[in-house]
Amino acid sequence: MSLSSLFQLLGLSAIWGGSFLFMRMAVPALGPAVMIELRVLFAAIFLAIVALIIKKKLNLRQHWRTFLFLGLFNTGLPFLLIAYAAQTLSVSLLSIINAMAPVWGVVIGFLWKGSRLTVKTALGLLLGVVGVAVLVGFDASVGWSDSLAVMASLAAALCYGIASNFVQHNQAEGAKPIEPFANAHGSMWAASLWLLPFIPFAPANYMPSPTIALAVVALGVVCSGIAYLMYFKLIVDIGAPGALTVTFLVPFFGVLWGVLFLAEPLSWNIWVGAPVVVAGTMLVTGFSASALFKRKRSS
Template identity: 55%
Template sequence: MNTSNLLKLVFLAAIWGSSFLFMRIAAPVLGPGVLIEYRVTFAAIFLAVVGLVLRKRLDLGKHWRHYLILGFFNSALPFLLFAFAAKTLTASVLSVLNATAPIWGAIVGAVWHRHMVSRRVMLGLALGTAGVAMLVGFDHVSSKEGAGLAIAAATLAAFSYSIATTYTKVAKSAQGVEPFANAHGSMWAAALLTIPALAIFPQPGEPTVGIMGAALALGVLCSGIAYLLYFGLVRDVGATSALTVTFLNPLFGILWGTLFLHEVVGWYTVAGAAIVITGTMLVTGYKIKLPWMQNTEAA
């Protein structure tokens, strides 16, 4: 991975880590339904403009069912769950819980393919569970009213991502669909699927310019631009190297929460995040490659 791609990777992690900051700012005022409807609609419009410029087709007649499935499990459901949890949990806790998605993916994949996981994966699962338990057990946010439900919602959101990942790997309907089309089509599908949530989660407050700015940033920056960066990295350095962003997201989630929301970062936050990231690396089989090591990974 050259310097340019490394900077893109760090920038992508910073963007995705900031999504929890923006949700913490906007969710208490807009509510989960309105906020996420804004997010996916802004992202869909942005990607539509990019698609027109790049002349990218969606082929809705052929792939609409695929877009609906992917839009539900990869966007609508996890976004709503994280936005609901953001009313109670800190950006730091949210970002660490989000990092457990690959761990859940290992479980879903094992069940789907009906095979036993390796000892390495089992150790990763145990570490991930221990890290989350340490984080939520010691963090003062766990004593808040509704914290248990919020933690369950955020965990279910990470689990939803793992279902989406498994689906795109094994489902016939997902094969042969261009990555940009996946991002673009799934956002329009998510915008449609999120509509019922507007009735379930009414808007509790009146938005300010800052609140709407956070919603716009969630859609355009954290969804639209982030997807373009991610798929570009997958193309340039390979999926395994691009997956490194999963390990960096919590670092930026904690950083932004500390800088802008003045969240308290205790030893348990750092230790819990480190344990979860280590568990995730074991589960995904990721191997650290130092700059002086020969790069044998196919791009």
């Protein structure tokens, strides 16, 4: 991996780790539905501007069903669930639990397509469960009243697992793959439509401060729009397995931002639980650092 790619990877991890911080900051003022509607709308507008500049067609008539599905399971619903959980859970917990997404992806693949479950994969699943149990069960700030928030955060990771299996299934069926940029662009517009029915039930009395407004804009433009562009460039530069490394790095940046900006306590269960979850995710995905560097040297 080149030094440039390494900095891009770290930058993307820092940005996506920051998304949990921004949501934790903005959700008390705006509520989950309004905040996420604004996030996906800002992202969609930003990507539309980029699409015009680089002349990327959306092909909405051909791919609208895929955009609707990904807009629901890869964007709108998981974002909304995380925002709901962010009302009570810390940035650290949100970012670490979200790293369970590849683990859920394997579980969904096993149930849906009968994918093979190896001993290594089973160990990874077990480590993921144990890590989350340590994080939540030994966190003094998480009580029984927060159980719905924990389940919402886990359900958000489950949604990402469903979306990834959907994309893999379409490719296995011989469907022509949709360009990643078009998927990101189209799913953001679809997510904004899926979230509209929740807006009438959102709190009506709120007046966000300039700080909160900037946090929401950053969520949409930086953490969604720019981050997607960085991620796609990384896939081209170092391959999909290398780009997947961001999944393992985001929790550490999430913990760092929570400690630095919100003074969240760095208790022993974070030190123990986070590495266990990340180790489980690495086993499940079959990640190999040596293979990544070999690929770069051979390219």
